[in-house]
Amino acid sequence: MRTDPSLHYLDNAATTMVDPAVAEVIHDAMLRHWANPSSLYPPGAESEAALNHARAALARTIGCKSREFYFTSCGSEGNNLALLDRATILVACMMVNNETGARCDVEKLARETKALNSRTMVHVDGVQAWMRLPVRLEGSGIDSFTVSGHKIHAPKGVGGLYLSDRLVQSFQPPYLGGEQERGLRPGTENLPYALGLEAAARKLAPDLAGRASHIRALNQRLRAGLAAFPTVEINSPADAVPEILNFSENKVKSETMLAWLAEAKIYVSSASACGRGEPSHTLEAMGRPAKAVDTAIRVSFCAGNTEEDVDAFLERFEAGMKQLQGI
Numbered sequence: 001m002r003t004d005p006s007l008h009y010l011d012n013a014a015t016t017m018v019d020p021a022v023a024e025v026i027h028d029a030m031l032r033h034w035a036n037p038s039s040l041y042p043p044g045a046e047s048e049a050a051l052n053h054a055r056a057a058l059a060r061t062i063g064c065k066s067r068e069f070y071f072t073s074c075g076s077e078g079n080n081l082a083l084l085d086r087a088t089i090l091v092a093c094m095m096v097n098n099e100t101g102a103r104c105d106v107e108k109l110a111r112e113t114k115a116l117n118s119r120t121m122v123h124v125d126g127v128q129a130w131m132r133l134p135v136r137l138e139g140s141g142i143d144s145f146t147v148s149g150h151k152i153h154a155p156k157g158v159g160g161l162y163l164s165d166r167l168v169q170s171f172q173p174p175y176l177g178g179e180q181e182r183g184l185r186p187g188t189e190n191l192p193y194a195l196g197l198e199a200a201a202r203k204l205a206p207d208l209a210g211r212a213s214h215i216r217a218l219n220q221r222l223r224a225g226l227a228a229f230p231t232v233e234i235n236s237p238a239d240a241v242p243e244i245l246n247f248s249e250n251k252v253k254s255e256t257m258l259a260w261l262a263e264a265k266i267y268v269s270s271a272s273a274c275g276r277g278e279p280s281h282t283l284e285a286m287g288r289p290a291k292a293v294d295t296a297i298r299v300s301f302c303a304g305n306t307e308e309d310v311d312a313f314l315e316r317f318e319a320g321m322k323q324l325q326g327i
Helices: 021-034 041-063 075-082 106-116 191-226 252-263 281-285 290-294 308-324
Strands: 069-070 092-095 121-125 144-148 160-164 244-246 297-301
Touching: 021 191, 041 069, 041 191, 069 075, 075 121, 075 144, 075 160, 092 106, 106 121, 191 244, 191 308, 244 290, 252 297, 252 308, 281 290, 290 297
Parallel strands: 092 121, 121 144
Antiparallel strands: 069 160, 144 160, 244 297
């Protein structure tokens, strides 16, 4: 996917590069499936069939019924749709934290929640977990679950929401319009992006374990390199997903170090991209001291990353630690 060999992109928790094969699927769909899936003539029926096929394939990746999978524009929209009813008795969590990679045992959470109150809705943000961890929602007790395309090498602007059949009757759509997505999300479906989302998931789904093994080796290589710096403290828990490693170097402000790394085309972040540079609320909630929060770095991998990416980061990071202290 990377066209510039001098670029080292290590911010995949913020977004991933679009897979050229996925982009090709989208381009082809724009030309072939031009008809509205709701239209009754043959080209419309062909578009509807393609949409239904993509929906069924995506539903299989999270272990739910096809009719329980709804296309959205992103994870945030899916979360807002699922959480719209303010009167709902609700438990909500991330399956994988986007800053530290910490995992939550969401099936255990759902079981224990339902045991206390079976009417409680359990919502899970699965954006950072999908295609990193196995997901099977049917029978799990989880009522809603969100995914996003741009975290798995599909474009920004497409995602999905699992909504359990048991919630559909009481669900109040926030928008007025047509009957698309079973009437829960009106508006003509973005078929090319839906097919792109399915193509990305289809490519990644068969080899979760193989990718995890490769990425875990990169994570361990980075941890070993960071161990040479006495002031570095790892913020990610030991059992975090290997795709995300968050640490504090406790010497140089994050924004200064990020700019230094970026000069060498090494791209990482200090926290969630959604935070727009604000201090990490996650690390603050973890009780990390102000200095650690102010010097935090998040490195996040994908399967396309290499040992060369890790080594380039460590080399530039070492130089920055020597030259930037006191700035």
